[in-house]
Amino acid sequence: MTLAIEDLEGIAKIEKERQEGFRHRINVCIAAGCLSCQSGLVREALEKEVGRRGMENWCLVKGVGCLGLCAAGPLISVEPDGVYYQGVTVSDVSEILDSLGGSPIGRLHCPAQSPFFTRQHRIVTENCGKIDPERIEDYIAERGYEALYTVLRSMTPGEVIEQVVASGMRGRGGAGFPSGLKWTAVSKAVNNTKFVICNADEGDPGAFMDRSVLESDPHRVIEGMAIAAYAVGARHGYVYVRAEYPLAVKRVRTAIAQAERLGVLGSGIFNTRFDFKIEVRLGAGAFVCGEETALIASIEGRLGRPRPRPPFPAEFGLWGCPTLINNVETLANIPPIVRNGGRWLAGIGTEKSKGTKVFALAGRVNNTGLIEVPMGTILRDIVFDIGGGIPEGRQFKAVQTGGPSGGCIPEQHLDMPVDYESLAAVGSIMGSGGMIIMDDASCMVDVAQFFMEFCMSESCGKCVPCRVGTTQIYHLLRKITNGTGKPSDLAMLEELCDLVKNTSLCGLGQTAPNPVISTLRYFRNEYLEHIDDKTCQAGACKIGSVREAL
Amino acid sequence: MNRVRIATTWLDGCSGCHMSFLDMDETLAAVADRIEIVYGPLVDAKEFPDGVDVTLVEGAVGNAHDREELERIRERTHILISFGDCAVTANVPAMRNQFKLQDVLKRGYVDNVSHHPAVPDAGVPKLLERVRPLHEFVAVDLFLPGCPPPSEAILLALTDLLEGRTPEVQGKTRFGA
Amino acid sequence: MTTPSYTPDPTPYVRRDVNPVRILTFTIDGRDVSAREDETILSVARQNGIFIPTLCHLDGLSERGACRLCIVEVKGAPKLLPSCVTLPRQDMEVTTNSDRVADYRRKILELMYSERNHVCSVCVSNGHCELQNLSVVLGMTHVRYDYIYPKHAIDASHERFSVDHNRCVLCQRCVRVCDEIEGAHTWDVMGRGITSRVITDLNQPWGSSETCTGCGKCVQVCPTGALSEKGKSVAEMIKRRQFLPYLQMMRREGRRAVAEGIR
Numbered sequence: 004m005t006l007a008i009e010d011l012e013g014i015a016k017i018e019k020e021r022q023e024g025f026r027h028r029i030n031v032c033i034a035a036g037c038l039s040c041q042s043g044l045v046r047e048a049l050e051k052e053v054g055r056r057g058m059e060n061w062c063l064v065k066g067v068g069c070l071g072l073c074a075a076g077p078l079i080s081v082e083p084d085g086v087y088y089q090g091v092t093v094s095d096v097s098e099i100l101d102s103l104g105g106s107p108i109g110r111l112h113c114p115a116q117s118p119f120f121t122r123q124h125r126i127v128t129e130n131c132g133k134i135d136p137e138r139i140e141d142y143i144a145e146r147g148y149e150a151l152y153t154v155l156r157s158m159t160p161g162e163v164i165e166q167v168v169a170s171g172m173r174g175r176g177g178a179g180f181p182s183g184l185k186w187t188a189v190s191k192a193v194n195n196t197k198f199v200i201c202n203a204d205e206g207d208p209g210a211f212m213d214r215s216v217l218e219s220d221p222h223r224v225i226e227g228m229a230i231a232a233y234a235v236g237a238r239h240g241y242v243y244v245r246a247e248y249p250l251a252v253k254r255v256r257t258a259i260a261q262a263e264r265l266g267v268l269g270s271g272i273f274n275t276r277f278d279f280k281i282e283v284r285l286g287a288g289a290f291v292c293g294e295e296t297a298l299i300a301s302i303e304g305r306l307g308r309p310r311p312r313p314p315f316p317a318e319f320g321l322w323g324c325p326t327l328i329n330n331v332e333t334l335a336n337i338p339p340i341v342r343n344g345g346r347w348l349a350g351i352g353t354e355k356s357k358g359t360k361v362f363a364l365a366g367r368v369n370n371t372g373l374i375e376v377p378m379g380t381i382l383r384d385i386v387f388d389i390g391g392g393i394p395e396g397r398q399f400k401a402v403q404t405g406g407p408s409g410g411c412i413p414e415q416h417l418d419m420p421v422d423y424e425s426l427a428a429v430g431s432i433m434g435s436g437g438m439i440i441m442d443d444a445s446c447m448v449d450v451a452q453f454f455m456e457f458c459m460s461e462s463c464g465k466c467v468p469c470r471v472g473t474t475q476i477y478h479l480l481r482k483i484t485n486g487t488g489k490p491s492d493l494a495m496l497e498e499l500c501d502l503v504k505n506t507s508l509c510g511l512g513q514t515a516p517n518p519v520i521s522t523l524r525y526f527r528n529e530y531l532e533h534i535d536d537k538t539c540q541a542g543a544c545k546i547g548s549v550r551e552a553l
Numbered sequence: 554m555n556r557v558r559i560a561t562t563w564l565d566g567c568s569g570c571h572m573s574f575l576d577m578d579e580t581l582a583a584v585a586d587r588i589e590i591v592y593g594p595l596v597d598a599k600e601f602p603d604g605v606d607v608t609l610v611e612g613a614v615g616n617a618h619d620r621e622e623l624e625r626i627r628e629r630t631h632i633l634i635s636f637g638d639c640a641v642t643a644n645v646p647a648m649r650n651q652f653k654l655q656d657v658l659k660r661g662y663v664d665n666v667s668h669h670p671a672v673p674d675a676g677v678p679k680l681l682e683r684v685r686p687l688h689e690f691v692a693v694d695l696f697l698p699g700c701p702p703p704s705e706a707i708l709l710a711l712t713d714l715l716e717g718r719t720p721e722v723q724g725k726t727r728f729g730a
Numbered sequence: 731m732t733t734p735s736y737t738p739d740p741t742p743y744v745r746r747d748v749n750p751v752r753i754l755t756f757t758i759d760g761r762d763v764s765a766r767e768d769e770t771i772l773s774v775a776r777q778n779g780i781f782i783p784t785l786c787h788l789d790g791l792s793e794r795g796a797c798r799l800c801i802v803e804v805k806g807a808p809k810l811l812p813s814c815v816t817l818p819r820q821d822m823e824v825t826t827n828s829d830r831v832a833d834y835r836r837k838i839l840e841l842m843y844s845e846r847n848h849v850c851s852v853c854v855s856n857g858h859c860e861l862q863n864l865s866v867v868l869g870m871t872h873v874r875y876d877y878i879y880p881k882h883a884i885d886a887s888h889e890r891f892s893v894d895h896n897r898c899v900l901c902q903r904c905v906r907v908c909d910e911i912e913g914a915h916t917w918d919v920m921g922r923g924i925t926s927r928v929i930t931d932l933n934q935p936w937g938s939s940e941t942c943t944g945c946g947k948c949v950q951v952c953p954t955g956a957l958s959e960k961g962k963s964v965a966e967m968i969k970r971r972q973f974l975p976y977l978q979m980m981r982r983e984g985r986r987a988v989a990e991g992i993r
Contacts, residue, residue: 196736239736282736289922306919311795311815322736464900464919464926466796471841474924475875495874502837505810506798513809638851641872642843645852650879683879688872696871700851723869729850729862 006266006273008152011143018144025063027103028082031091032132033066034218035250036211036372041092042077048093052100062103068219070132071123073372075113080132087120089113118388119370124351126359127335128375131219136254139261142222148267150341151226154233155275158341163234164190167337169345171357176202176293176330177408177434178510179356179423185327188317189235192325197237199228200321200328202298203244203251206290207406208457209365210437213331215373216361217244217251220335221258225281227334229268230341232279235327240279243298245286256283290407290461294509295320295328297463308463309509330435332361352378356422356433364390366439367397376421383417386440397442401525405434407454407461408514410521411447430521432514446543447526448533451519452480458515469512472503476519486546488534497523556586557715560605561593561636562626564619565646565684566612570637571595573701574609577708584708587715603629607714609636609697609707613643614685618678627691632714635693636707638700638728640686647684654682699726748817756822771813771824772800782826783835783864785842786901787814788951790974792910797842797901799835799864802826810834836870844875845924846882847896848954854894854967855955861899862954878924885930887937890960891949893928898956900926904948911977916942928956947973 022028031037031046049064070078075089081103088099088111095111102108125131134141142148154163168183189197201224205213217224228240242259244252259281262268270278284302286292292307299321301307320326336358340348348358356378362385364371369391376385386392386402393399401411404421410431412419419425423433441450459473476499482488500516500523507513523530532538537546563571571594575581591605592598601622608630614620627633638644649657658680663670687693697710706726713720750768757763758775765774770793775782786797795812802813805823810831818824825831842848842861850862864870882895905917905928916939920929930936949957950969958967 198736280736291922311812313817460923462923464921464923465794466798467838467841467845467899468798470900470923470926471845471878474878475841475844478876478878498837499875502834502841506801506834506838508795508798508812635872642849643877644849647877647879648847648849650877651847651881686872688874689876693872698865698871722871724866727850727862727866728848729853729856729859 008149008156008273011148011152014140015144015146018140022063022141022144026061027084028063028065029099030065030067030070030080030082030132032068032070032076032078033136034069034131034215035248036069036073036215037076037078038250040076042079044093045077045079045091045096048096049099052096056100058100062100065135066137067133068131068136069128069215069373071128071373072113072119072370074370075372078113078132081107085115087113087115117391119372119374119391122380122384122389123375124359124377125375126339126348126351127216127223127332127361128219128373129339130223131215131373134220136219136221137257139222139258139265142220146342147222147338148226150338151229151233151267152273154230154341155273155277160190160234160236163230163341166340166345167234170336170340170348171345171355172333172336172340172348173356173423174330175332175336175360175435177405177432179433182329182333185317185329186231186234188315189237189325189327192318194325196239196322196324197235198321198324198326199232199235199237199240200295200298200302200326201228201240201242201244201331201334202293202295202328203242203248203255203331204286204293204298205248205331205435206245206293206461207408207435207437208454209363209403209439210406210435211363212361212373212436214248214251215363216331216335217248218254221251221254222262223335223338224255224331225258225262225268227329227337228281229272229279230337231327231329231334233277235325237327238278238280240281241302241321242281242283243286243292243302244283245288245292247288252283252285259283289463290457291463291509291511294511296509298328299326306463308465309511311508332436353420353422355424360421360433360436362436362438364438364440366403367393367442367445368440369394378422379420381417382412382419382421385421385438386417390440393440393442397444400441400443400445401447401450403431403439403441403450403518404437405432405514405517406437407457408432408510408517409434409437410517411441411450411525412521413525430517430524432517444541444543446484446539446541447522447529448480448484449539449541449543451522452477452484454518455480455515458511462511462515466506466508466512468503469507469509469515472499472507473512473515475499476503476516480519483530483533484539484544484546486533486537486544488530490534492534493523493527493530556589558591558602558604558606559588559711560591560601560608560626560630561595562601562608562610562622563594564610564612564622564640565615566637566639567645568594568611570609570611570639570699570701573637573699573704574707576704578704580704580708584711584715588711601625601629605630607632607634607711609634610640610687611636613639613646614681614687614690615646616678616680620681620690623687623690632694633687633691634695634697634710635687636697637702638698641688641696641698642728643684643686644700647686650683654680695720695722697722697726698728700728700730702726754818754820756818756820756824758824759826765818767817769817771802771811771816771818774818775813775824775826780826782813783867784814785860785864785899785953786903788903788907788971788974790911790978791903791906791951794902794906797899798838801831801834803828803831832868836868839864839868839870840873840875842899843870843873844877845880846898847877847879849896853897853955854958854962854964855897855969856964858968859955860953880924882927885936886960887935888939888942888944888960889937890944891936891946891957892960893930893936893957894955895927896956897954898928899954900928901953902928903951903953904928904957907947907951907974911974912943912945912947914941914943914945917948 795815886892
């Protein structure tokens with residue numbers, strides 16, 4: 004079966020008409036965040052009540068992806084009124100249905116005009132909270148797979164890559180390698196067999212961008228992969244997703260099955276000679292498998308351990324074949340780039356960081372959740388406007404970006420734009436987009452210790468500096484936080500950080516010391532307090548017993 | 554000419570390094586008129602004296618007494634040499650570090666004893682939780698690894714020091730025997 | 731469950747990004763050297779009598795680039811590169827023994843010593859241990875990092891050999907020789923990070939391993955006293971590795987014969 008553009012348009016039209024046929028549409032967030040606070044029950048109750056009242060024909064209850072403001076879940080939105088409700092419970096269901104068409108319920112109301120919603124610029128997450136992630140028709144109704152059709156029917160692979168190059172987009176997985184360059188490299192590699200891999204092994208503590216995108220809009224990633232495959236000349240794709248994301252896994256699998264059934268994946272897609280198949284591979288919970296060579300080893304069925312590069316996967320990847328590995332968010336940017344042209348994306352963001360970035364706000368901030376902002380947005384605006392500031396009137400202390408590979412950014416740097424270069428200049432990294440906000444109740448030595456413990460237990464153990472070095476750093480930090488640190492330990496910490504950073508085999512080890520280096524840079528006084536005065540101002544470290552013993 | 558005041562001592566060790574020291578044999582006689590051994594198992598002095606130029610410390614730090622002794626030596630010595638593997642790495646004494654101290658004591662004084670099994674608590678220094686090398690407690694000026702360090706290496710270190718040179722012992726001694 | 735979309739070629743992969751015919755010239759420590767494009771910096775350095783310390787590398791086994799002792803500086807490269815896996819490029823300028831590199835190597839060696847319980851004086855490999863020799867060569871006289879003192883067992887269940895995890899540096903030579911040369915793949919690694927450990931079969935006692943052929947190659951390639959032959963004194967426990975270059979040569983000849991026969 005082959006699909007023509009008319010078929011796509013037909014599906015979109017039917018779906019649009021179907022949805023618009025309902026006078027009221029209630030969108031219930033069914034991404035993991037809201038599901039964990041029982042949005043599933045709310046949805047069921049709504050459906051039941053709609054049925055009981057006989058409203059099925061003019062009121063649609065739809066499960067949708069992440070609405071963003073996870074702190075206020077379960078979230079629902081009512082269309083076409085554009086009303087958001089937060090913290091909805093089963094007992095609110097009748098009231099919500101009563102209020103349809105009337106004035107919104109004040110006590111549940113979540114202001115859609117708040118900066119959290121208005122200051123965002125949604126490209127990757129444009130469909131999140133809008134479409135039903137388990138229905139391909141809903142995605143097609145939002146111009147889904149149109150980009151793939153355009154690419155296959157009217158563009159050469161070279162032209163597709165040109166658009167990605169023109170967009171200036173850099174990889175969203177962490178290192179910020181220019182995506183166009185990567186695509187060009189893989190496309191130039193000479194081999195009949197090539198692969199496209201979607202890296203969805205999101206492992207940073209406090210990061211949930213990729214999970215949310217996969218849970219809310221899986222088809223976008225599949226479409227991005229198919230376009231990438233066409234551009235570089237691959238016919239096989241893998242989605243490598245961690246098993247800790249069962250919902251994302253389920254939705255991706257559903258989406259792949261739907262796409263295959265419809266013919267947008269498989270053989271002779273859109274009546275061309277392009278074949279593309281996607282398989283899902285589950286990661287068994289190793290952080291290091293987000294590193295591309297370890298990820299490849301894991302897909303091959305070997306121990307998930309990195310190997311030295313070069314050769315890079317672009318020339319020697321999965322089973323020795325040229326392989327394009329892109330992060331979920333990078334691939335999710337591809338369909339809009341094709342639809343609107345690379346220059347369109349290049350018009351968003353800063354000079355060297357193009358487009359938008361999805362961040363997961365977590366920690367001590369009012370609006371924890373998922374946001375998407377243009378590159379170059381001022382960090383202070385993210386924390387205080389969009390994030391809504393620090394709860395309980397406490398004092399802001401630092402924001403941690405980039406997960407275990409990133410650094411802590413203190414108050415004095417809050418007015419910087421968030422882009423790859425600026426973050427690097429203050430000793431952090433963009434990373435995959437985790438942003439953990441800390442207030443004065445957080446002890447920065449304790450934070451460094453947390454991340455170092457993470458790196459220590461996630462080190463694969465292959466190379467010596469990372470395996471033993473992270474352990475030694477962790478032991479030193481533990482000494483400092485339990486009050487037995489010596490003044491000379493700081494110099495030793497710095498020495499070990501330098502060693503691990505410069506001699507480790509892969510990115511995990513090379514960046515593992517960053518949280519320690521950045522906290523030593525900005526919060527050295529806290530280290531000194533722990534060592535000299537045996538006190539922890541934040542009260543996070545338990546060094547009281549040691550003080551008594553002294 | 555003032556003789557260089559040298560002391561030797563052993564903490565948690567087997568005295569093997571001292572045997573190697575004595576193994577310098579007649580070469581010891583060659584430097585004998587330039588040095589004076591002021592303290593150690595080889596001479597009869599009860600108290601570690603002040604103003605010692607060079608002290609060779611054999612053995613690891615395994616108990617409270619070792620620790621006090623080492624700290625006193627550091628105060629009163631110009632150049633402190635970590636003498637042999639036990640001093641440098643904690644070596645064999647540190648093999649108990651894999652176990653809890655109570656388990657070690659129980660094994661030694663209770664489990665394997667047929668008469669009056671009891672952990673002694675008076676008249677013996679308190680064992681530290683872990684046996685540690687010297688440099689984890691005090692600053693060390695020169696490391697002479699080896700189990701024991703060969704007498705040639707000891708002689709070389711001493712002669713270099715007597716001549717006012719920084720001893721270069723690389724390749725002359727190593728960890729282990 | 732859908733059928734896999736791709737079935738990999740079972741033959742071992744060959745690096746296609748190098749051209750083994752082309753010869754290039756570059757410099758190591760200021761000396762002009764020449765190399766085939768598929769030779770590593772380490773191997774070219776050794777051909778020219780330039781010493782680069784190694785531990786996980788062993789001629790005849792695949793490279794891992796994991797011990798990081800063979801790191802070298804390459805002019806223009808921001809990172810230090812492991813010479814055992816880095817291929818030279820035309821006009822590359824390699825420095826093998828700068829102060830910076832020597833300093834890092836010493837520190838890495840210190841980390842190795844701090845990781846397990848290396849008690850050289852009572853080790854079966856005392857006197858012919860590569861780790862012990864490295865401490866002399868690199869001028870490492872003491873370990874400044876705190877020793878970790880992990881608790882590790884000894885598995886002496888095998889009839890002829892024993893494994894003492896206290897002396898293991900996780901170089902994985904045993905794993906590689908067993909897999910690549912003997913073809914048994916009895917050895918592998920379990921756990922990760924600091925808790926990694928070499929195991930036989932699925933972490934069963936070596937003596938009850940059904941895959942172990944008892945060839946002893948693992949013992950011979952082990953750089954330390956982690957793997958040893960039972961009943962041998964310290965003086966006798968010298969590792970014999972002559973079989974590796976020999977097998978390498980035989981296999982090369984065999985491959986050539988097959989290729990020529992086909993032609």
